[in-house]
Amino acid sequence: MKEVSRLETQKSFASNQEFGTLYLVPTPIGNLDDMTFRAINILKEVDLIAAEDTRNTAKLLNHFEINTRQESFHEHNSHSKIPELVNKLKTGMTIAQVSDAGMPSISDPGHDLVNACIEQHISVVPLPGANAGITALIASGINPQPFTFYGFLPRKGKEQKDALKELAQKPESLILYEAPHRLKETLKVLATAFSDERQAVLCRELTKRHEEFIRGSFSQLVEWSQETEIRGEFVIIIDGNDHPSVGVIDSENDAVAGLSVREQVDYFVEAGLKVNDAIKKVAKLHDVKKQLIYREYHQLD
Structure with a gap:
Protein backbone atom coordinates (compact mmCIF):
# COMPACT_ATOMS: atom_id res chain seq x y z
CA MET A 1 0.00 0.00 0.00
CA LYS A 2 1.26 3.45 -0.90
CA GLU A 3 2.34 5.46 2.14
CA VAL A 4 0.10 8.44 2.83
CA SER A 5 2.10 11.63 3.28
CA ARG A 6 1.40 13.62 6.41
CA LEU A 7 0.20 17.20 6.46
CA GLU A 8 3.04 19.71 6.74
CA THR A 9 2.99 23.46 7.27
CA GLN A 10 5.81 25.81 6.33
CA LYS A 11 5.96 29.06 8.24
CA SER A 12 8.34 30.94 5.97
CA PHE A 13 9.38 33.65 8.42
CA ALA A 14 9.26 31.88 11.78
CA SER A 15 12.03 32.99 14.14
CA ASN A 16 13.01 29.43 15.11
CA GLN A 17 14.08 28.12 11.69
CA GLU A 18 16.31 25.06 12.07
CA PHE A 19 17.94 25.39 8.64
CA GLY A 20 18.75 28.09 6.13
CA THR A 21 16.19 29.31 3.60
CA LEU A 22 16.02 28.82 -0.17
CA TYR A 23 14.79 32.00 -1.89
CA LEU A 24 13.42 31.78 -5.42
CA VAL A 25 14.30 35.13 -6.94
CA PRO A 26 12.93 36.19 -10.35
CA THR A 27 15.14 38.26 -12.61
CA PRO A 28 14.15 40.66 -15.42
CA ILE A 29 13.20 39.15 -18.78
CA GLY A 30 14.80 42.11 -20.55
CA ASN A 31 14.47 45.49 -18.88
CA LEU A 32 16.66 45.68 -15.77
CA ASP A 33 14.30 48.28 -14.26
CA ASP A 34 11.86 45.41 -13.65
CA MET A 35 14.04 44.14 -10.81
CA THR A 36 12.23 44.66 -7.49
CA PHE A 37 13.72 46.31 -4.39
CA ARG A 38 13.08 43.13 -2.43
CA ALA A 39 14.83 40.94 -5.00
CA ILE A 40 17.90 43.19 -4.94
CA ASN A 41 18.00 43.14 -1.12
CA ILE A 42 17.66 39.35 -0.95
CA LEU A 43 20.49 38.86 -3.45
CA LYS A 44 22.67 41.13 -1.31
CA GLU A 45 21.78 39.41 1.95
CA VAL A 46 22.00 35.69 1.10
CA ASP A 47 25.19 33.67 1.53
CA LEU A 48 25.13 32.21 -1.97
CA ILE A 49 23.41 32.65 -5.35
CA ALA A 50 22.72 29.49 -7.37
CA ALA A 51 22.63 30.79 -10.94
CA GLU A 52 21.64 29.14 -14.21
CA ASP A 53 24.49 30.95 -15.98
CA THR A 54 26.94 32.76 -13.71
CA ARG A 55 28.22 34.92 -16.58
CA ASN A 56 24.73 36.15 -17.38
CA THR A 57 23.83 36.72 -13.73
CA ALA A 58 27.12 38.58 -13.18
CA LYS A 59 25.88 41.34 -15.50
CA LEU A 60 22.78 41.76 -13.31
CA LEU A 61 24.77 41.68 -10.08
CA ASN A 62 27.28 44.23 -11.35
CA HIS A 63 24.48 46.56 -12.44
CA PHE A 64 23.03 46.60 -8.92
CA GLU A 65 26.42 46.45 -7.14
CA ILE A 66 25.73 43.05 -5.60
CA ASN A 67 28.85 41.18 -4.46
CA THR A 68 27.34 37.88 -3.29
CA ARG A 69 29.21 34.75 -4.38
CA GLN A 70 27.71 32.66 -7.18
CA GLU A 71 27.69 28.96 -7.98
CA SER A 72 26.54 27.42 -11.24
CA PHE A 73 23.26 25.48 -11.09
CA HIS A 74 21.67 24.31 -14.35
CA GLU A 75 20.10 21.25 -16.00
CA HIS A 76 23.47 19.67 -16.81
CA ASN A 77 24.84 19.66 -13.25
CA SER A 78 21.64 19.55 -11.20
CA HIS A 79 21.97 15.84 -10.30
CA SER A 80 25.21 16.44 -8.38
CA LYS A 81 24.52 20.04 -7.38
CA ILE A 82 21.18 19.60 -5.61
CA PRO A 83 22.60 17.48 -2.73
CA GLU A 84 25.41 20.02 -2.30
CA LEU A 85 22.99 22.95 -2.09
CA VAL A 86 20.69 21.08 0.30
CA ASN A 87 23.62 20.27 2.60
CA LYS A 88 24.66 23.93 2.65
CA LEU A 89 21.12 24.96 3.53
CA LYS A 90 21.08 22.41 6.37
CA THR A 91 24.19 24.05 7.84
CA GLY A 92 22.26 27.34 8.06
CA MET A 93 23.34 29.02 4.82
CA THR A 94 20.77 31.06 2.92
CA ILE A 95 20.67 30.57 -0.85
CA ALA A 96 18.94 32.45 -3.66
CA GLN A 97 18.20 30.53 -6.84
CA VAL A 98 17.92 32.56 -10.06
CA SER A 99 17.29 31.74 -13.71
CA ASP A 100 18.78 33.61 -16.64
CA ALA A 101 15.48 35.48 -16.99
CA GLY A 102 12.10 35.32 -15.29
CA MET A 103 10.87 32.96 -12.61
CA PRO A 104 12.95 30.10 -11.21
CA SER A 105 11.50 26.57 -11.63
CA ILE A 106 9.99 27.48 -15.04
CA SER A 107 12.03 25.72 -17.77
CA ASP A 108 14.98 25.19 -15.40
CA PRO A 109 15.90 22.58 -12.71
CA GLY A 110 14.66 24.74 -9.85
CA HIS A 111 11.62 22.53 -9.33
CA ASP A 112 13.80 19.55 -8.39
CA LEU A 113 15.72 21.69 -5.92
CA VAL A 114 12.46 22.92 -4.38
CA ASN A 115 11.23 19.34 -3.89
CA ALA A 116 14.57 18.29 -2.36
CA CYS A 117 14.30 21.16 0.14
CA ILE A 118 10.70 20.36 1.00
CA GLU A 119 11.66 16.74 1.71
CA GLN A 120 14.30 17.99 4.17
CA HIS A 121 11.93 20.50 5.82
CA ILE A 122 13.90 23.47 4.48
CA SER A 123 11.81 26.61 3.94
CA VAL A 124 11.32 27.65 0.31
CA VAL A 125 10.39 31.33 -0.08
CA PRO A 126 9.22 32.62 -3.49
CA LEU A 127 9.51 36.25 -4.57
CA PRO A 128 7.09 37.74 -7.12
CA GLY A 129 8.48 39.22 -10.30
CA ALA A 130 8.86 39.10 -14.04
CA ASN A 131 7.32 36.26 -16.03
CA ASP A 239 -6.77 31.27 -28.65
CA GLY A 240 -8.67 28.41 -27.03
CA ASN A 241 -10.75 25.91 -28.98
CA ASP A 242 -14.38 27.10 -28.81
CA HIS A 243 -15.64 23.83 -30.30
CA PRO A 244 -13.47 20.92 -29.15
CA SER A 245 -14.19 17.83 -31.22
CA VAL A 246 -15.71 14.78 -29.62
CA GLY A 247 -12.36 13.28 -28.72
CA VAL A 248 -8.85 12.63 -29.86
CA ILE A 249 -8.09 10.75 -33.06
CA ASP A 250 -8.58 7.23 -31.72
CA SER A 251 -12.10 7.94 -30.47
CA GLU A 252 -12.85 10.01 -33.58
CA ASN A 253 -12.03 7.00 -35.75
CA ASP A 254 -14.53 4.98 -33.74
CA ALA A 255 -17.17 7.72 -34.01
CA VAL A 256 -17.05 7.92 -37.82
CA ALA A 257 -16.41 4.25 -38.52
CA GLY A 258 -18.74 3.00 -41.27
CA LEU A 259 -19.77 6.49 -42.40
CA SER A 260 -19.23 7.76 -45.92
CA VAL A 261 -16.71 10.55 -46.50
CA ARG A 262 -19.52 13.08 -46.80
CA GLU A 263 -21.15 11.80 -43.61
CA GLN A 264 -17.80 11.99 -41.77
CA VAL A 265 -17.30 15.63 -42.78
CA ASP A 266 -20.89 16.44 -41.80
CA TYR A 267 -20.29 14.76 -38.43
CA PHE A 268 -17.48 17.14 -37.58
CA VAL A 269 -19.40 20.14 -38.96
CA GLU A 270 -22.26 19.28 -36.58
CA ALA A 271 -19.65 19.07 -33.78
CA GLY A 272 -18.83 22.75 -34.43
CA LEU A 273 -16.06 22.77 -37.04
CA LYS A 274 -16.14 24.82 -40.22
CA VAL A 275 -16.46 22.75 -43.40
CA ASN A 276 -12.84 23.27 -44.44
CA ASP A 277 -11.58 22.35 -40.98
CA ALA A 278 -13.80 19.25 -40.98
CA ILE A 279 -12.38 18.24 -44.38
CA LYS A 280 -8.86 18.63 -43.03
CA LYS A 281 -9.72 16.49 -40.01
CA VAL A 282 -11.19 13.68 -42.14
CA ALA A 283 -8.15 13.82 -44.40
CA LYS A 284 -5.89 13.54 -41.35
CA LEU A 285 -7.87 10.59 -39.99
CA HIS A 286 -7.39 8.74 -43.26
CA ASP A 287 -3.86 10.06 -43.84
CA VAL A 288 -4.69 11.37 -47.32
CA LYS A 289 -4.42 14.76 -48.97
CA LYS A 290 -7.26 17.11 -48.07
CA GLN A 291 -7.88 17.80 -51.77
CA LEU A 292 -9.13 14.21 -52.17
CA ILE A 293 -11.63 14.62 -49.34
CA TYR A 294 -12.60 18.08 -50.63
CA ARG A 295 -13.39 16.74 -54.12
CA GLU A 296 -15.33 13.77 -52.79
CA TYR A 297 -17.29 15.86 -50.30
CA HIS A 298 -18.27 18.41 -52.93
CA GLN A 299 -18.80 15.65 -55.53
CA LEU A 300 -16.36 17.18 -57.99
CA ASP A 301 -15.23 15.12 -61.00
Missing part, protein backbone atom coordinates in the same frame (compact mmCIF):
# COMPACT_ATOMS: atom_id res chain seq x y z
CA ALA A 132 7.33 36.21 -19.83
CA GLY A 133 4.21 34.07 -20.22
CA ILE A 134 1.88 36.21 -18.11
CA THR A 135 3.40 39.43 -19.45
CA ALA A 136 2.63 38.30 -23.00
CA LEU A 137 -0.84 37.01 -22.16
CA ILE A 138 -2.22 40.23 -20.67
CA ALA A 139 -1.25 42.30 -23.72
CA SER A 140 -2.08 39.70 -26.37
CA GLY A 141 -5.76 40.54 -26.75
CA ILE A 142 -6.61 36.85 -26.31
CA ASN A 143 -8.82 35.90 -23.37
CA PRO A 144 -6.48 35.89 -20.35
CA GLN A 145 -8.39 33.34 -18.32
CA PRO A 146 -8.61 30.48 -18.02
CA PHE A 147 -5.26 29.64 -19.57
CA THR A 148 -2.82 26.74 -19.78
CA PHE A 149 0.90 27.41 -19.54
CA TYR A 150 2.84 24.75 -21.46
CA GLY A 151 6.24 26.30 -22.19
CA PHE A 152 8.45 24.63 -24.81
CA LEU A 153 6.92 21.85 -26.92
CA PRO A 154 8.64 18.44 -26.92
CA ARG A 155 11.21 18.12 -29.71
CA LYS A 156 10.74 14.42 -30.46
CA GLY A 157 8.19 13.65 -33.15
CA LYS A 158 5.80 11.32 -31.33
CA GLU A 159 5.96 13.24 -28.04
CA GLN A 160 5.30 16.49 -29.87
CA LYS A 161 2.44 14.99 -31.88
CA ASP A 162 0.79 13.61 -28.74
CA ALA A 163 1.15 16.94 -26.93
CA LEU A 164 -0.32 18.91 -29.84
CA LYS A 165 -3.22 16.49 -30.18
CA GLU A 166 -4.17 17.22 -26.57
CA LEU A 167 -3.45 20.97 -26.66
CA ALA A 168 -5.51 21.51 -29.84
CA GLN A 169 -8.63 20.39 -27.98
CA LYS A 170 -8.24 22.69 -24.97
CA PRO A 171 -10.86 25.46 -24.66
CA GLU A 172 -8.57 27.70 -22.59
CA SER A 173 -5.92 30.04 -23.99
CA LEU A 174 -2.46 28.51 -24.35
CA ILE A 175 1.01 29.88 -23.58
CA LEU A 176 4.01 28.42 -25.41
CA TYR A 177 7.67 29.43 -25.55
CA GLU A 178 9.88 29.14 -28.62
CA ALA A 179 13.43 29.97 -29.65
CA PRO A 180 13.98 32.12 -32.77
CA HIS A 181 15.73 29.43 -34.81
CA ARG A 182 12.79 27.04 -34.39
CA LEU A 183 9.91 29.49 -34.78
CA LYS A 184 9.23 29.06 -38.51
CA GLU A 185 8.96 25.29 -38.32
CA THR A 186 6.95 25.41 -35.09
CA LEU A 187 4.39 27.75 -36.66
CA LYS A 188 3.89 25.33 -39.55
CA VAL A 189 3.36 22.48 -37.10
CA LEU A 190 0.91 24.54 -35.04
CA ALA A 191 -1.04 25.60 -38.15
CA THR A 192 -1.52 21.92 -39.01
CA ALA A 193 -2.41 20.84 -35.48
CA PHE A 194 -4.68 23.78 -34.58
CA SER A 195 -6.00 24.77 -38.07
CA ASP A 196 -4.89 27.65 -40.27
CA GLU A 197 -7.58 29.97 -38.93
CA ARG A 198 -6.93 29.59 -35.20
CA GLN A 199 -5.98 33.01 -33.81
CA ALA A 200 -2.63 33.47 -32.10
CA VAL A 201 -0.18 36.18 -31.09
CA LEU A 202 3.61 36.15 -31.37
CA CYS A 203 5.12 38.19 -28.54
CA ARG A 204 8.75 39.06 -29.21
CA GLU A 205 11.51 40.63 -27.10
CA LEU A 206 9.19 41.45 -24.20
CA THR A 207 10.15 44.52 -22.13
CA LYS A 208 13.06 45.28 -24.49
CA ARG A 209 13.49 48.09 -26.99
CA HIS A 210 12.28 45.96 -29.91
CA GLU A 211 9.21 44.53 -28.14
CA GLU A 212 6.66 43.47 -30.72
CA PHE A 213 3.26 41.76 -30.91
CA ILE A 214 2.22 40.05 -34.17
CA ARG A 215 -1.47 39.14 -34.11
CA GLY A 216 -3.33 37.03 -36.65
CA SER A 217 -4.36 33.54 -37.76
CA PHE A 218 -1.79 30.78 -37.99
CA SER A 219 -1.87 31.01 -41.79
CA GLN A 220 -1.04 34.73 -41.54
CA LEU A 221 1.66 34.13 -38.95
CA VAL A 222 3.29 31.42 -41.07
CA GLU A 223 3.32 33.82 -44.03
CA TRP A 224 4.80 36.56 -41.82
CA SER A 225 7.55 34.23 -40.62
CA GLN A 226 8.55 33.36 -44.19
CA GLU A 227 8.99 37.02 -45.06
CA THR A 228 10.72 38.16 -41.86
CA GLU A 229 14.17 37.71 -40.35
CA ILE A 230 13.39 36.01 -37.06
CA ARG A 231 15.20 37.42 -34.03
CA GLY A 232 14.63 37.35 -30.29
CA GLU A 233 12.85 35.04 -27.90
CA PHE A 234 9.15 34.39 -28.49
CA VAL A 235 6.07 33.71 -26.41
CA ILE A 236 3.17 32.28 -28.45
CA ILE A 237 -0.34 32.94 -27.14
CA ILE A 238 -3.01 30.76 -28.78
Whole structure:
Protein backbone atom coordinates (compact mmCIF):
# COMPACT_ATOMS: atom_id res chain seq x y z
CA MET A 1 0.00 0.00 0.00
CA LYS A 2 1.26 3.45 -0.90
CA GLU A 3 2.34 5.46 2.14
CA VAL A 4 0.10 8.44 2.83
CA SER A 5 2.10 11.63 3.28
CA ARG A 6 1.40 13.62 6.41
CA LEU A 7 0.20 17.20 6.46
CA GLU A 8 3.04 19.71 6.74
CA THR A 9 2.99 23.46 7.27
CA GLN A 10 5.81 25.81 6.33
CA LYS A 11 5.96 29.06 8.24
CA SER A 12 8.34 30.94 5.97
CA PHE A 13 9.38 33.65 8.42
CA ALA A 14 9.26 31.88 11.78
CA SER A 15 12.03 32.99 14.14
CA ASN A 16 13.01 29.43 15.11
CA GLN A 17 14.08 28.12 11.69
CA GLU A 18 16.31 25.06 12.07
CA PHE A 19 17.94 25.39 8.64
CA GLY A 20 18.75 28.09 6.13
CA THR A 21 16.19 29.31 3.60
CA LEU A 22 16.02 28.82 -0.17
CA TYR A 23 14.79 32.00 -1.89
CA LEU A 24 13.42 31.78 -5.42
CA VAL A 25 14.30 35.13 -6.94
CA PRO A 26 12.93 36.19 -10.35
CA THR A 27 15.14 38.26 -12.61
CA PRO A 28 14.15 40.66 -15.42
CA ILE A 29 13.20 39.15 -18.78
CA GLY A 30 14.80 42.11 -20.55
CA ASN A 31 14.47 45.49 -18.88
CA LEU A 32 16.66 45.68 -15.77
CA ASP A 33 14.30 48.28 -14.26
CA ASP A 34 11.86 45.41 -13.65
CA MET A 35 14.04 44.14 -10.81
CA THR A 36 12.23 44.66 -7.49
CA PHE A 37 13.72 46.31 -4.39
CA ARG A 38 13.08 43.13 -2.43
CA ALA A 39 14.83 40.94 -5.00
CA ILE A 40 17.90 43.19 -4.94
CA ASN A 41 18.00 43.14 -1.12
CA ILE A 42 17.66 39.35 -0.95
CA LEU A 43 20.49 38.86 -3.45
CA LYS A 44 22.67 41.13 -1.31
CA GLU A 45 21.78 39.41 1.95
CA VAL A 46 22.00 35.69 1.10
CA ASP A 47 25.19 33.67 1.53
CA LEU A 48 25.13 32.21 -1.97
CA ILE A 49 23.41 32.65 -5.35
CA ALA A 50 22.72 29.49 -7.37
CA ALA A 51 22.63 30.79 -10.94
CA GLU A 52 21.64 29.14 -14.21
CA ASP A 53 24.49 30.95 -15.98
CA THR A 54 26.94 32.76 -13.71
CA ARG A 55 28.22 34.92 -16.58
CA ASN A 56 24.73 36.15 -17.38
CA THR A 57 23.83 36.72 -13.73
CA ALA A 58 27.12 38.58 -13.18
CA LYS A 59 25.88 41.34 -15.50
CA LEU A 60 22.78 41.76 -13.31
CA LEU A 61 24.77 41.68 -10.08
CA ASN A 62 27.28 44.23 -11.35
CA HIS A 63 24.48 46.56 -12.44
CA PHE A 64 23.03 46.60 -8.92
CA GLU A 65 26.42 46.45 -7.14
CA ILE A 66 25.73 43.05 -5.60
CA ASN A 67 28.85 41.18 -4.46
CA THR A 68 27.34 37.88 -3.29
CA ARG A 69 29.21 34.75 -4.38
CA GLN A 70 27.71 32.66 -7.18
CA GLU A 71 27.69 28.96 -7.98
CA SER A 72 26.54 27.42 -11.24
CA PHE A 73 23.26 25.48 -11.09
CA HIS A 74 21.67 24.31 -14.35
CA GLU A 75 20.10 21.25 -16.00
CA HIS A 76 23.47 19.67 -16.81
CA ASN A 77 24.84 19.66 -13.25
CA SER A 78 21.64 19.55 -11.20
CA HIS A 79 21.97 15.84 -10.30
CA SER A 80 25.21 16.44 -8.38
CA LYS A 81 24.52 20.04 -7.38
CA ILE A 82 21.18 19.60 -5.61
CA PRO A 83 22.60 17.48 -2.73
CA GLU A 84 25.41 20.02 -2.30
CA LEU A 85 22.99 22.95 -2.09
CA VAL A 86 20.69 21.08 0.30
CA ASN A 87 23.62 20.27 2.60
CA LYS A 88 24.66 23.93 2.65
CA LEU A 89 21.12 24.96 3.53
CA LYS A 90 21.08 22.41 6.37
CA THR A 91 24.19 24.05 7.84
CA GLY A 92 22.26 27.34 8.06
CA MET A 93 23.34 29.02 4.82
CA THR A 94 20.77 31.06 2.92
CA ILE A 95 20.67 30.57 -0.85
CA ALA A 96 18.94 32.45 -3.66
CA GLN A 97 18.20 30.53 -6.84
CA VAL A 98 17.92 32.56 -10.06
CA SER A 99 17.29 31.74 -13.71
CA ASP A 100 18.78 33.61 -16.64
CA ALA A 101 15.48 35.48 -16.99
CA GLY A 102 12.10 35.32 -15.29
CA MET A 103 10.87 32.96 -12.61
CA PRO A 104 12.95 30.10 -11.21
CA SER A 105 11.50 26.57 -11.63
CA ILE A 106 9.99 27.48 -15.04
CA SER A 107 12.03 25.72 -17.77
CA ASP A 108 14.98 25.19 -15.40
CA PRO A 109 15.90 22.58 -12.71
CA GLY A 110 14.66 24.74 -9.85
CA HIS A 111 11.62 22.53 -9.33
CA ASP A 112 13.80 19.55 -8.39
CA LEU A 113 15.72 21.69 -5.92
CA VAL A 114 12.46 22.92 -4.38
CA ASN A 115 11.23 19.34 -3.89
CA ALA A 116 14.57 18.29 -2.36
CA CYS A 117 14.30 21.16 0.14
CA ILE A 118 10.70 20.36 1.00
CA GLU A 119 11.66 16.74 1.71
CA GLN A 120 14.30 17.99 4.17
CA HIS A 121 11.93 20.50 5.82
CA ILE A 122 13.90 23.47 4.48
CA SER A 123 11.81 26.61 3.94
CA VAL A 124 11.32 27.65 0.31
CA VAL A 125 10.39 31.33 -0.08
CA PRO A 126 9.22 32.62 -3.49
CA LEU A 127 9.51 36.25 -4.57
CA PRO A 128 7.09 37.74 -7.12
CA GLY A 129 8.48 39.22 -10.30
CA ALA A 130 8.86 39.10 -14.04
CA ASN A 131 7.32 36.26 -16.03
CA ALA A 132 7.33 36.21 -19.83
CA GLY A 133 4.21 34.07 -20.22
CA ILE A 134 1.88 36.21 -18.11
CA THR A 135 3.40 39.43 -19.45
CA ALA A 136 2.63 38.30 -23.00
CA LEU A 137 -0.84 37.01 -22.16
CA ILE A 138 -2.22 40.23 -20.67
CA ALA A 139 -1.25 42.30 -23.72
CA SER A 140 -2.08 39.70 -26.37
CA GLY A 141 -5.76 40.54 -26.75
CA ILE A 142 -6.61 36.85 -26.31
CA ASN A 143 -8.82 35.90 -23.37
CA PRO A 144 -6.48 35.89 -20.35
CA GLN A 145 -8.39 33.34 -18.32
CA PRO A 146 -8.61 30.48 -18.02
CA PHE A 147 -5.26 29.64 -19.57
CA THR A 148 -2.82 26.74 -19.78
CA PHE A 149 0.90 27.41 -19.54
CA TYR A 150 2.84 24.75 -21.46
CA GLY A 151 6.24 26.30 -22.19
CA PHE A 152 8.45 24.63 -24.81
CA LEU A 153 6.92 21.85 -26.92
CA PRO A 154 8.64 18.44 -26.92
CA ARG A 155 11.21 18.12 -29.71
CA LYS A 156 10.74 14.42 -30.46
CA GLY A 157 8.19 13.65 -33.15
CA LYS A 158 5.80 11.32 -31.33
CA GLU A 159 5.96 13.24 -28.04
CA GLN A 160 5.30 16.49 -29.87
CA LYS A 161 2.44 14.99 -31.88
CA ASP A 162 0.79 13.61 -28.74
CA ALA A 163 1.15 16.94 -26.93
CA LEU A 164 -0.32 18.91 -29.84
CA LYS A 165 -3.22 16.49 -30.18
CA GLU A 166 -4.17 17.22 -26.57
CA LEU A 167 -3.45 20.97 -26.66
CA ALA A 168 -5.51 21.51 -29.84
CA GLN A 169 -8.63 20.39 -27.98
CA LYS A 170 -8.24 22.69 -24.97
CA PRO A 171 -10.86 25.46 -24.66
CA GLU A 172 -8.57 27.70 -22.59
CA SER A 173 -5.92 30.04 -23.99
CA LEU A 174 -2.46 28.51 -24.35
CA ILE A 175 1.01 29.88 -23.58
CA LEU A 176 4.01 28.42 -25.41
CA TYR A 177 7.67 29.43 -25.55
CA GLU A 178 9.88 29.14 -28.62
CA ALA A 179 13.43 29.97 -29.65
CA PRO A 180 13.98 32.12 -32.77
CA HIS A 181 15.73 29.43 -34.81
CA ARG A 182 12.79 27.04 -34.39
CA LEU A 183 9.91 29.49 -34.78
CA LYS A 184 9.23 29.06 -38.51
CA GLU A 185 8.96 25.29 -38.32
CA THR A 186 6.95 25.41 -35.09
CA LEU A 187 4.39 27.75 -36.66
CA LYS A 188 3.89 25.33 -39.55
CA VAL A 189 3.36 22.48 -37.10
CA LEU A 190 0.91 24.54 -35.04
CA ALA A 191 -1.04 25.60 -38.15
CA THR A 192 -1.52 21.92 -39.01
CA ALA A 193 -2.41 20.84 -35.48
CA PHE A 194 -4.68 23.78 -34.58
CA SER A 195 -6.00 24.77 -38.07
CA ASP A 196 -4.89 27.65 -40.27
CA GLU A 197 -7.58 29.97 -38.93
CA ARG A 198 -6.93 29.59 -35.20
CA GLN A 199 -5.98 33.01 -33.81
CA ALA A 200 -2.63 33.47 -32.10
CA VAL A 201 -0.18 36.18 -31.09
CA LEU A 202 3.61 36.15 -31.37
CA CYS A 203 5.12 38.19 -28.54
CA ARG A 204 8.75 39.06 -29.21
CA GLU A 205 11.51 40.63 -27.10
CA LEU A 206 9.19 41.45 -24.20
CA THR A 207 10.15 44.52 -22.13
CA LYS A 208 13.06 45.28 -24.49
CA ARG A 209 13.49 48.09 -26.99
CA HIS A 210 12.28 45.96 -29.91
CA GLU A 211 9.21 44.53 -28.14
CA GLU A 212 6.66 43.47 -30.72
CA PHE A 213 3.26 41.76 -30.91
CA ILE A 214 2.22 40.05 -34.17
CA ARG A 215 -1.47 39.14 -34.11
CA GLY A 216 -3.33 37.03 -36.65
CA SER A 217 -4.36 33.54 -37.76
CA PHE A 218 -1.79 30.78 -37.99
CA SER A 219 -1.87 31.01 -41.79
CA GLN A 220 -1.04 34.73 -41.54
CA LEU A 221 1.66 34.13 -38.95
CA VAL A 222 3.29 31.42 -41.07
CA GLU A 223 3.32 33.82 -44.03
CA TRP A 224 4.80 36.56 -41.82
CA SER A 225 7.55 34.23 -40.62
CA GLN A 226 8.55 33.36 -44.19
CA GLU A 227 8.99 37.02 -45.06
CA THR A 228 10.72 38.16 -41.86
CA GLU A 229 14.17 37.71 -40.35
CA ILE A 230 13.39 36.01 -37.06
CA ARG A 231 15.20 37.42 -34.03
CA GLY A 232 14.63 37.35 -30.29
CA GLU A 233 12.85 35.04 -27.90
CA PHE A 234 9.15 34.39 -28.49
CA VAL A 235 6.07 33.71 -26.41
CA ILE A 236 3.17 32.28 -28.45
CA ILE A 237 -0.34 32.94 -27.14
CA ILE A 238 -3.01 30.76 -28.78
CA ASP A 239 -6.77 31.27 -28.65
CA GLY A 240 -8.67 28.41 -27.03
CA ASN A 241 -10.75 25.91 -28.98
CA ASP A 242 -14.38 27.10 -28.81
CA HIS A 243 -15.64 23.83 -30.30
CA PRO A 244 -13.47 20.92 -29.15
CA SER A 245 -14.19 17.83 -31.22
CA VAL A 246 -15.71 14.78 -29.62
CA GLY A 247 -12.36 13.28 -28.72
CA VAL A 248 -8.85 12.63 -29.86
CA ILE A 249 -8.09 10.75 -33.06
CA ASP A 250 -8.58 7.23 -31.72
CA SER A 251 -12.10 7.94 -30.47
CA GLU A 252 -12.85 10.01 -33.58
CA ASN A 253 -12.03 7.00 -35.75
CA ASP A 254 -14.53 4.98 -33.74
CA ALA A 255 -17.17 7.72 -34.01
CA VAL A 256 -17.05 7.92 -37.82
CA ALA A 257 -16.41 4.25 -38.52
CA GLY A 258 -18.74 3.00 -41.27
CA LEU A 259 -19.77 6.49 -42.40
CA SER A 260 -19.23 7.76 -45.92
CA VAL A 261 -16.71 10.55 -46.50
CA ARG A 262 -19.52 13.08 -46.80
CA GLU A 263 -21.15 11.80 -43.61
CA GLN A 264 -17.80 11.99 -41.77
CA VAL A 265 -17.30 15.63 -42.78
CA ASP A 266 -20.89 16.44 -41.80
CA TYR A 267 -20.29 14.76 -38.43
CA PHE A 268 -17.48 17.14 -37.58
CA VAL A 269 -19.40 20.14 -38.96
CA GLU A 270 -22.26 19.28 -36.58
CA ALA A 271 -19.65 19.07 -33.78
CA GLY A 272 -18.83 22.75 -34.43
CA LEU A 273 -16.06 22.77 -37.04
CA LYS A 274 -16.14 24.82 -40.22
CA VAL A 275 -16.46 22.75 -43.40
CA ASN A 276 -12.84 23.27 -44.44
CA ASP A 277 -11.58 22.35 -40.98
CA ALA A 278 -13.80 19.25 -40.98
CA ILE A 279 -12.38 18.24 -44.38
CA LYS A 280 -8.86 18.63 -43.03
CA LYS A 281 -9.72 16.49 -40.01
CA VAL A 282 -11.19 13.68 -42.14
CA ALA A 283 -8.15 13.82 -44.40
CA LYS A 284 -5.89 13.54 -41.35
CA LEU A 285 -7.87 10.59 -39.99
CA HIS A 286 -7.39 8.74 -43.26
CA ASP A 287 -3.86 10.06 -43.84
CA VAL A 288 -4.69 11.37 -47.32
CA LYS A 289 -4.42 14.76 -48.97
CA LYS A 290 -7.26 17.11 -48.07
CA GLN A 291 -7.88 17.80 -51.77
CA LEU A 292 -9.13 14.21 -52.17
CA ILE A 293 -11.63 14.62 -49.34
CA TYR A 294 -12.60 18.08 -50.63
CA ARG A 295 -13.39 16.74 -54.12
CA GLU A 296 -15.33 13.77 -52.79
CA TYR A 297 -17.29 15.86 -50.30
CA HIS A 298 -18.27 18.41 -52.93
CA GLN A 299 -18.80 15.65 -55.53
CA LEU A 300 -16.36 17.18 -57.99
CA ASP A 301 -15.23 15.12 -61.00
